[in-house]
Amino acid sequence: MQTKNIRNFSIIAHIDHGKSTLADRLIENTGTLSQREMEAQVLDSMDLERERGITIKAQTVRLNYKAKNGETYELNLIDTPGHVDFTYEVSRSLAACEGALLVVDATQGVEAQTLANVYMALEHDLEIIPVINKVDLPSADPEKVKKEIEDVIGLDASDAILASAKTGIGIEDILEAIVERIPAPHGDDDKPLKALIFDSYFDAYKGVIAHVRLMDGKMKKGTKLKMMATGKVFDVTEVGCFRPAPVEVSELASGDVGYVAGSLKNVRDVRVGDTITTEENPTPEPLPGYRGVTPMVYCGLYPVDSADYDSLKDALEKLQLNDAALVFEAETSLALGFGFRCGFLGLLHMDVIQERLEREYKLKLITTAPSVIYHVHKTDGTMIAIDNPAKLPTPQEIDFMEEPFVKATVIVPNDYVGAVMQVSQDKRGEYKSMDYLDVNRVMLTYHIPLSEIIYDYFDILKSTTRGYASLDYELADYQPAKLVKLDILLNGEPVDALSTIVFADHAAYRGRQLAAKLKEIIPKQMFEIPIQAAVGSKIIARENVRAFRKDVLAKCYGGDISRKRKLLEKQKEGKKRMKAVGSVEIPQEAFMAVLKIH
Numbered sequence: 001m002q003t004k005n006i007r008n009f010s011i012i013a014h015i016d017h018g019k020s021t022l023a024d025r026l027i028e029n030t031g032t033l034s035q036r037e038m039e040a041q042v043l044d045s046m047d048l049e050r051e052r053g054i055t056i057k058a059q060t061v062r063l064n065y066k067a068k069n070g071e072t073y074e075l076n077l078i079d080t081p082g083h084v085d086f087t088y089e090v091s092r093s094l095a096a097c098e099g100a101l102l103v104v105d106a107t108q109g110v111e112a113q114t115l116a117n118v119y120m121a122l123e124h125d126l127e128i129i130p131v132i133n134k135v136d137l138p139s140a141d142p143e144k145v146k147k148e149i150e151d152v153i154g155l156d157a158s159d160a161i162l163a164s165a166k167t168g169i170g171i172e173d174i175l176e177a178i179v180e181r182i183p184a185p186h187g188d189d190d191k192p193l194k195a196l197i198f199d200s201y202f203d204a205y206k207g208v209i210a211h212v213r214l215m216d217g218k219m220k221k222g223t224k225l226k227m228m229a230t231g232k233v234f235d236v237t238e239v240g241c242f243r244p245a246p247v248e249v250s251e252l253a254s255g256d257v258g259y260v261a262g263s264l265k266n267v268r269d270v271r272v273g274d275t276i277t278t279e280e281n282p283t284p285e286p287l288p289g290y291r292g293v294t295p296m297v298y299c300g301l302y303p304v305d306s307a308d309y310d311s312l313k314d315a316l317e318k319l320q321l322n323d324a325a326l327v328f329e330a331e332t333s334l335a336l337g338f339g340f341r342c343g344f345l346g347l348l349h350m351d352v353i354q355e356r357l358e359r360e361y362k363l364k365l366i367t368t369a370p371s372v373i374y375h376v377h378k379t380d381g382t383m384i385a386i387d388n389p390a391k392l393p394t395p396q397e398i399d400f401m402e403e404p405f406v407k408a409t410v411i412v413p414n415d416y417v418g419a420v421m422q423v424s425q426d427k428r429g430e431y432k433s434m435d436y437l438d439v440n441r442v443m444l445t446y447h448i449p450l451s452e453i454i455y456d457y458f459d460i461l462k463s464t465t466r467g468y469a470s471l472d473y474e475l476a477d478y479q480p481a482k483l484v485k486l487d488i489l490l491n492g493e494p495v496d497a498l499s500t501i502v503f504a505d506h507a508a509y510r511g512r513q514l515a516a517k518l519k520e521i522i523p524k525q526m527f528e529i530p531i532q533a534a535v536g537s538k539i540i541a542r543e544n545v546r547a548f549r550k551d552v553l554a555k556c557y558g559g560d561i562s563r564k565r566k567l568l569e570k571q572k573e574g575k576k577r578m579k580a581v582g583s584v585e586i587p588q589e590a591f592m593a594v595l596k597i598h
């Protein structure tokens with residue numbers, strides 16, 4: 001395919017505005033898959049994504065489209081996730097494109113992540129085509145949405161396309177607009193190879209597969225390639241494109257989007273953001289790298305069965321290849337034994353990784369409560385970053401502490417401004433600004449601790465605004481805060497994995513709530529067990545886990561052995577997600593209890 005007939009584009013949108021549905025329609029309309037092959041939401045191939053109805057991993061697909069001008073075009077569509085946790089995936093995908101479809105729901109209008117995504121697309125100098133989706137719905141108001149796009153985003157919406165990814169309205173217009181309005185890639189096949197790695201995954205048969213966008217040059221089977229950042233040299237065993245399943249092709253040329261597999265067995269050799277060139281005739285300059293990805297939320301992951309430690313390590317390494325934002329390092333807990341401290345972009349990211357470890361790698365895990373990274377300034381003048389509350393130095397060693405704050409942008413209908421202000425204030429947010437988007441909707445910005453966002457800010461925001469609030473946030477800075485470590489003692493012994501860092505003024509309240517919650521969660525034990533919450537040596541709350549002798553077999557009079565066995569198995573099943581800490585059996589929920597108190 002000649003470069004002039006290639007178009008590389010992404011679809012960007014706020015969550016649920018219809019990206020995946022639109023991607024399906026484009027695939028169907030260009031005949032990339034026949035009706036029979038077409039499964040609902042083809043691009044959301046991970047089981048988890050289908051169940052949750054959200055896109056987690058960005059996927060790529062090549063479409064062939066015969067335009068009205070009679071020419072055939074190669075359209076490379078890179079689907080992007082919409083959840084705030086996965087913003088980095090969007091940025092990576094955008095760097096491989098010349099244009100983007102901006103999908104806005106005709107019944108909802110511009111939302112917080114619509115804005116965040118558009119800013120990112122503009123940073124990458126992309127041609128943006130506004131698409132107003134869901135015009136089939138009776139409550140659709142495309143004219144109002146057009147005006148919002150112009151007033152709030154500042155894009156010309158006069159030629160926005162009105163579409164319904166559900167019924168197929170406007171799909172043909174979108175395909176024509178991609179061909180006419182998005183520029184062809186500029187690249188030179190004769191220049192030395194310069195290709196951007198924008199994603200990668202591990203295939204059990206082919207080894208590490210890198211998703212690439214070729215800026216200049218060509219690559220094919222047998223070429224010796226070099227990763228510019230890591231210096232790794234490898235032989236290409238296969239190049240191909242996504243339809244959406246990987247299909248081998250004879251070569252990839254400048255402007256193309258596809259994949260390359262080679263003698264790459266080590267997951268660390270392929271770095272997302274790195275530039276690939278040839279060993280023989282390297283390009284003098286690598287491409288500018290991606291914006292660095294820094295995890296914002298940390299938690300401990302421990303195998304329930306300590307024999308699974310190596311399998312957990314292996315699984316984390318494999319997942320990391322596919323996910324530049326996942327970081328981990330070994331850690332030990334007095335209570336939980338050997339495990340890993342893992343860093344994530346947010347709670348959804350954390351949940352997804354945990355679920356994938358359990359489903360795809362059949363691991364049973366205990367996860368500890370998430371924590372942000374605190375900056376601890378010590379009395380000796382040094383500063384340490386703490387991602388695990390258990391590692392906090394003693395109060396005598398601490399001069400002061402700082403915690404991360406975010407700039408949170410909330411968009412809501414006018415009627416809920418009061419509710420947003422109340423929730424934000426309760427969560428230690430500092431009001432920054434308020435702008436009217438139109439007569440009915442307002443955009444508020446707050447400076448608020450990340451730890452509050454992680455806990456329950458968005459849940460409360462959603463429930464107090466009847467689901468109308470949309471939220472986007474980005475890390476702003478670190479600010480000093482009065483923080484203390486809240487410890488939990490079981491049977492008089494502190495359980496390191498249950499410690500949290502809390503705002504000092506909230507400590508007493510949280511301690512009482514947490515002790516009460518743990519009493520509910522921890523099953524009755526053989527002996528009465530005290531649960532205490534403490535700050536330093538001061539006990540601030542106490543509850544008891546009651547004693548109870550669990551004699552499940554007592555119910556089975558008579559000799560029905562199979563019934564007995566079933567009951568015993570059921571009891572064993574229940575125990576799998578328990579961790580014995582000293583003499584106390586603690587279930588998984590206990591480690592998350594801190595998230596359940598307000």
Ligand code: GTP
Nearest residue numbers: 015016017018019020021054055082134164165166
């Ligand atoms: P994420 O991938 O999670 O960011 O969501 P998304 O933006 O891909 O949204 P998705 O395609 O999953 O669509 C969200 C919901 O809107 C689904 O229930 C779709 O069936 C529905 N939907 C999408 N497009 C249309 C449309 O044009 N009309 C109507 N009525 N519903 C639509």
